[in-house]
Amino acid sequence: MMNNLYLADITRGIFKENPIFRLVLGMCPTLAITVLVKNGLGMGLAVIAVLTCSNVVISSLRRFIPEQVRIPCYIVIIATFVTIIEMVLQAFVPALYDALGVFVPLIVVNCIILGRAEAFAGKQPVLRSLFDGIGSGLGFTLGLLLLSLVREVFGSGTLLAETNFAVQLFGANFEPMRIFAQPAGAFIVLGLLLALTNIVFKRLQID
Amino acid sequence: MAMAIFKGGVHPEYRKELTASLAISVAPLPEKVVIPLQQHIGAPCEPLVEVGDAVKTGQKIGESEGFVSAPVHASISGRVTAIGPYNHPLGRKVAAVTIESDGQDEWDGQIGPLENYVECSPEELRDAIREAGIVGMGGATFPAHVKMSPPEGKAIDTVIINGAECEPYLTADHRLMLEEPEKVVIGLEVMMRVLGAGKGIIGIEDNKPDAIRVIGQLIEDKPALSVVPLKTKYPQGAEKMLIQVITKRQVPSGGLPLDVGVVNHNTGTAAAVADAVLTGRPLIERVVTVTGEGIRRPANLKVRLGTLVSELTELCGGLSDDTRKLIVGGPMMGLAQPTTDLPVIKGTSGILALTGEEVELIESDTCIRCARCVAACPINLVPTFIAQAAEHGRFARAEKLHAADCIECGCCAYVCPARIPLTQWMRVAKAEVLARRKG
């Protein structure tokens, strides 16, 4: 019974309330850094880390934070974790850090994190908040991966470029459709994916 | 020669050749007439007769207390057989008096000419016009005496007679001007006298050169009167367009021609006014063009009001089997009718039967924003946006787009390549906007 509840917390974030495709939150990094799968994965992991940590901390402090100033408190907590992540990235994967650029600190204002804090962590017990954080983070990462996969395959003709597993997909003469790597492509691909998920969800009768 | 034109408008196929050269023929006395008690804009009349009463031609059979109203008269002599709702060109049933003819056409003895009308006071003339039940005979059926009673402080300097007859097919006014031009001129002079106007102008579209010539000859020695040839374009005969073209004055939005010192009457109305003062006869007959591809023998007929349309179509050889649309009025602004069982009224200028080819039942497409309706609208509206707003129930937006100013001329729907019923939407929007203003 309890397990089911936790499981539900995780799957809700992945499917029913997927931050990207259902809630349409956190669009800025989603669009900006999904040129390569590597960047999408990196951003996704960073968000999972921040979201999980902040959810746990906020949930455990929820009885001590005064109602009136809770938003500033949440922001401070989130900002702290983001700063930590920023330092970690800078230290261990500087290339990724450079690729993500200003969008790492901007995780602070990613609506998902504050949204989950307010909607869930501020009211629910620690363990459930943990799973909720993981679930929402996973959902976000999933969305990023999907988008970056499409954009990388068509826009660069590669898979997992700039990693040890890089694959050139279509041979040397392939001329990639570079619009996918451009901002315009990001908007259009996300729009189409959104429509696609709308259709899929409607078929599966998930409201 | 001023060939003034206005912005917008369309050039439909005129098809006037069907009847333009046919002289007005007087229709035989009908067996039965049905006289609706409301043949005008304004308060309906109360019947003055009862079932079984004997009536004489020209006898007043309905009257209303209201100022914006006009009495109705028996158009034949005979016996009243029914008083009750009857089909009406407006598309709903209206109380009407049915009279069976006694075949005598005996005139009411009290009717007589206005003695020496040239010296009558404007009030006397106006009363005579009101008593004769004269209304705008171009189709709008606005009581004539109301138009001739300008409020205090509004001086009228010009009376315009609308001889444009811009609707395709119709030739009733054209024939009237050719055959009874002196009546039109006298009517105009009477109206000028009533209003104290110094100028009288007859506007005629240049596709009727014979009418321009005939009237021109007639007024040669009358400096106050003039004929203005108008460029042939629909809706040249719309009140606002006509006034702008002839006097260069724009009737203000929401205002009346009175506001710019102009009164505008139809040719038929002028002739009826002349009749009323010269002979004292009330408005009991009018010229009707019965035409269209569905009519076997098109004609211009002088008919008694209340004659049933079915009788007229029979006179003209009957409707052909492929008639798909029956219209009272012209093809641009007339009203489609589901039956011929309805009477000719004061505003009936034409009976039109269109056949299959002209009445295509094409479904409308999406608007492709070609802006033809914008170019065609004579009063500078954006019909496609108004229709769109109305379709989505956004009447506040429609009001902002001036839907209430639409004159329903039909130009927008005429030009629309997507076949959107734009004029119908405009009407919907206009009605809703006006209703909201009141509420």
Place this chain on the structure above:
Amino acid sequence: MFAVLALGGIGAFFGLLLGLAARFFAVDTDPRIEAVREALPGANCGACAYAGCNKYAEAVVAGDALVNGCIPGGDMTASAIAAIMGQKAGTVEPKVAYVFCRGDHRHARDLFIYHGILDCDYAQQYHGGFKACPDGCLGLGNCVRACPFEALSMGPEGLPQVDEDRCSGCGLCVEACPREIIRLLPKGDHGHLVWCNSQQRGKTVSRACEVGCTGCRACVRACPQEAISMDGYLAVIDLEKCDDCGLCVEKCRFGSIHPRREAAAGSAARPEEAASA
């Protein structure tokens, strides 16, 4: 250490400022707005199309916005707001809409062909509508467009069909119909009904429609329960008295009476493409 102090300093400074501001610039508001605001995630993301959570809360309390407008908040938030607003599905008896006309293309006669805006209201302005029966369904779908739940659809023969499972009994279709053909009845499949709306004399009805009630009173005489009475020229069956004996169906020469069950079965068997159209 220094960092913590500095951060604390800034925090304290702004806290103080905000506290003071809140006190000096306090504005009275509806407590429900505050409550709804509390229930919202506070992300101020704008996904609800309102300018921030506060604005959305105000709109909800003012009745302009739906309670489930907050996308980030999801179901939990929606139910919380619904509780504040007292919008629980109450103890009201559930109702379903029924179309009281069976005069479709096959059975009812048209007077003329209408060509124009496909809207019952506007079509009716032209000679009272193209149907020979002045009370019959015009089939141009105002009710279908009015239904927010996609419970109504236009059937193949030009009559609207109700999907009883989707119908919430809100009555918007009843208001949308210019001819008052649609009525709400308590949910259930019990009883027989006269599926006609015509207030016309028998002769007029039989000229206009093959399945209209002519007011011949055959059913009234036949009913052992005395459940059928006349409303003008229209027979009306009292559902509470009706025991589904079906005698009236046999007696009705025009086939205006059918058991309610049939309507339900008809809607269940509705082809799926109608729903997606």
Place this chain on the structure above:
Amino acid sequence: MEKLISILFIYILVDNFVLQRFFGICPFLGVSRKMETAMGMGMAVVFVITLSTLVTWLVHYYILVPLRLEFLQLVTFILVIAGLVQLVETFLRKASPTLYQGLGIYLPLITTNCAVLAVALLAVRQDFTLLESVVFGIAASLGFWMALVIMSGIRERLDLAKVPAALQGTAITLITAGILSLAFMGFRGMLTF
């Protein structure tokens, strides 16, 4: 001076914050449904970004740098912005109800608008002077405003269009933004600084 004009031009047309840099997408998608809202939101953003860039620049160079607390940049900036926004809002609500109706109601939306934080961070990262930072802020927010108003115009028209069900709402807005971004790519390479 030339640099200032370049900054202004570049961040409005060439490097539009919404269409090319992806900052402030959430309010861009959320608030672009009606033109009136878009206008109000745009004005509010211009106001807040200009103010916050000014304040954060001062905080950075006069508090954080002297105290060697650069690593607290993010926390401080977000606090300053949040506080500032709330302060302005409460002030406006009491001081000028008309201005509040036009501007203030959009303020809470702005805290989580990443464009605000992005301008503050980028101004410091690109070593802009105070004046340049303010111009940068104005340019970025004007670009945001422009994109928002254009989009609101398009969406008002799309409201009446027969967009397929699955694409309605955010999906079609994103695709439109994509084509808009494509159109704005034409301005590329016009100016540099």
Place this chain on the structure above:
Amino acid sequence: MNDNLVISSSPHIRTFQTVRGVMVDVLIALGPVVAVSILLFGYRALLTMTVAMLAAMLAEALWLHQWNIFGDGSAAVTGLLLAMTLPPDVAWWIPAIGSVTAIIIGKQVYGGIGNNIFNPALVGRAVLVVSWGTHLVGPIWPVPKPFHFFADISAVTTATPLAGEAEALGTTLSQLFIGNTGGCLGETSAMALLLGGLWLLYKGHIDWRIPGAFIGTVWLMGTLFGGAFYNNSVTTGLFHLLAGGVLLGAIFMATDMVTSPVTPWGKLIFGVGCGLITMLIRLFGSYPEGVTFAILTMNALTPLLDKFTIPRKFGEVKQVA
């Protein structure tokens, strides 16, 4: 009684104009351009146009599930217009992808004809330019070989005249006017384009305002800021008119009814805006040609222009506040 009578709102007569007829007229207007391009570039031109049109019509027919692939003709117009913006020696798959993109992204996602915000053909072209710019925008064009249908046109190439002053001097104005020069299929012959434009004007499918304002602005800007290519600033203005896609854009693209304003003033501003942005991009931008982007940008502004240029209604009384 006859119950077959039709009742509808007035007017009861209508023009015989249809959407399909409008599209066919646009295709006819493109006739001279098509002829000239085949004359100049031979089978390659024909191939490109055929592929583009077929791909567009197929994409539309598939999306709409209809058998008649011509449909209302709008897809054919889109495909042909797209082909007009492509160089003659382009690989066959480029017009194919461009057409499909144009129809799907540019038009059908918005709900099909009448609903799209952006000119579909230009959306297709913009996507192609951004994706495979080197194939499309030069820097070198094949030199035309008039009257050689099977000629291999990619053998001899020359730089686009728009690339700079030196390149511009290689082409005379009369060359540009007649079209005996390198360039995209539909851009080369100003004469053929003007002929098509006159046909459209005559049929009333386009309004003089958009092409007029567009062309006027380009000429003015070219004259004022274009420098003196032929030792004369007026001819520079003419050069900017005749070279590149200005005429094609002004006559066939910007006038696309669906994506341009419906109000008279809106049309004027639209045309001026197109001209301004085109010249901005030509003179200062990194792309040599800016017509595509200019028209797309103005397409985006169309709803705003429509909203703020509602014409003054007849007899409007000045509000006395």
